Amino acid sequence: MGKVIVVTSGKGGVGKTTASANIGAGLASQGRSVVIIDTDIGLRNLDLVLGLENRIVFDLVDVVEGKCRSFRQALIKDKRFDNLFILASAQSREKDAVKPEQMKKLCKELEDAFDYIILDCPAGIEMGFKNAIAGAHEAIVVTNPEVSAVRDADRIVGLLEAAEIKNIRLLLNRVRPGQIQKGQMLSVEDIQDILSIELLGQVPEDERIVHASNRGEPAILDMKSKAGNAYRNVVARILDPAVPVSAPDTSIWSKLRRVLTADLGAQAG
Amino acid sequence: MNTLLMKMPLFHRWFAPKEDSRSAARDRLKSALVGDRQTVAPQLMTCLQRDIEECMSRYLRADKEASVYKMVDRNGKMTLQVEVPVLHILRQGSLPEEAMKDSLEEESVELKLNGRKLRKGRSRRFRSSESE
Numbered sequence: 001m002g003k004v005i006v007v008t009s010g011k012g013g014v015g016k017t018t019a020s021a022n023i024g025a026g027l028a029s030q031g032r033s034v035v036i037i038d039t040d041i042g043l044r045n046l047d048l049v050l051g052l053e054n055r056i057v058f059d060l061v062d063v064v065e066g067k068c069r070s071f072r073q074a075l076i077k078d079k080r081f082d083n084l085f086i087l088a089s090a091q092s093r094e095k096d097a098v099k100p101e102q103m104k105k106l107c108k109e110l111e112d113a114f115d116y117i118i119l120d121c122p123a124g125i126e127m128g129f130k131n132a133i134a135g136a137h138e139a140i141v142v143t144n145p146e147v148s149a150v151r152d153a154d155r156i157v158g159l160l161e162a163a164e165i166k167n168i169r170l171l172l173n174r175v176r177p178g179q180i181q182k183g184q185m186l187s188v189e190d191i192q193d194i195l196s197i198e199l200l201g202q203v204p205e206d207e208r209i210v211h212a213s214n215r216g217e218p219a220i221l222d223m224k225s226k227a228g229n230a231y232r233n234v235v236a237r238i239l240d241p242a243v244p245v246s247a248p249d250t251s252i253w254s255k256l257r258r259v260l261t262a263d264l265g266a267q268a269g
Numbered sequence: 270m271n272t273l274l275m276k277m278p279l280f281h282r283w284f285a286p287k288e289d290s291r292s293a294a295r296d297r298l299k300s301a302l303v304g305d306r307q308t309v310a311p312q313l314m315t316c317l318q319r320d321i322e323e324c325m326s327r328y329l330r331a332d333k334e335a336s337v338y339k340m341v342d343r344n345g346k347m348t349l350q351v352e353v354p355v356l357h358i359l360r361q362g363s364l365p366e367e368a369m370k371d372s373l374e375e376e377s378v379e380l381k382l383n384g385r386k387l388r389k390g391r392s393r394r395f396r397s398s399e400s401e
Contacts (some may be wrong), residue, residue, distance in 0.1 A: 147298050154302050156307060183289035190295050194302065 002111040005118055006136035007231055010152030012123030014144045014175040017217070020120035020211060021049045022228070023140070025218040026235030028084035032115040035075060038089040039132040040122035047088045051216020052076050061090035062117065064102040071109060080221070095127040100134035107135025116258040125159060131162065138167040140200055144174045159259055169200035175248050176205050201234035203227050204248035296345045303340060303347040310334060314338060321351065331357040
């Protein structure tokens, strides 16, 4: 039976869709069968990030309304992996076009056909959020090291716990190790202390993420990308929780700089 | 020249005053979340007060009407402030037995040890009776 994982955040723009696309592609690259569902009705995006925007015939609303024979007809196969599919959201409908019971039913059907069902949740805590979490077993809460994003993540964790979703893990995105070191950014430890949920992974800020989404290619396939590297660790941890979280800042130059500045800091202090 | 030097990472570290906004973010977030979680659970203070009163009733009689329970900001740290006028403390016979002990910690450790010894002793006795 497949695992249904919702990727959510509360705040918009923290990287939910990017995370969903990369985690989905990463799991597929490890031989798992995966479907990613864009549940943001009216604001379709996942297809564009994965470069599949020209292949959409049916969408999520068509499936729940029974406009296509089965969900299989609406699934779009990825260009890179035969075992990765997406279900696009409806662009011209309202959030209430889908009901939580319908999502639950769809997730149940998909569980039998796939190893992983990733739900890309819309921002906010209204209908779209309620739909996205209705059929989920697990949750990945995406946040950034900013007060507003962390505060919203706390609210989301509360709502997920109230919905009795047991396995809730934190994905800290857009981490800037240099800025944390200077004392200008919340650290991973700070955020874990505040939210007190298990850390799934930390993804550094990386220009190559934009570069990847420009081309419709997930960054996880970009071996030069620091964020892609971090997502490979996240995927490894989803498959095996015993894998440790990798720290984002591991280049030789940054290690050297860290050692140097730590010594100088100690001398100056 | 000075500004050029300041742009170099090492000189920057030596001479520039450290701008720390991380701890401000941490402290502000923490106290904002205390407020948030309280708003989300409007009955939190009522339930907390009820449970504290229930616990206190094992030791004393409090003036519930005149009691004050509130969350206050103390130098940026959220603090639960409880002020309870005590009408009287319960008499020896009504208090929990432990409350009369000279030192609670040592006693309870000893009690635990005794418990373990007792249990071990009993099982040994049991085994010996089996062998007999």
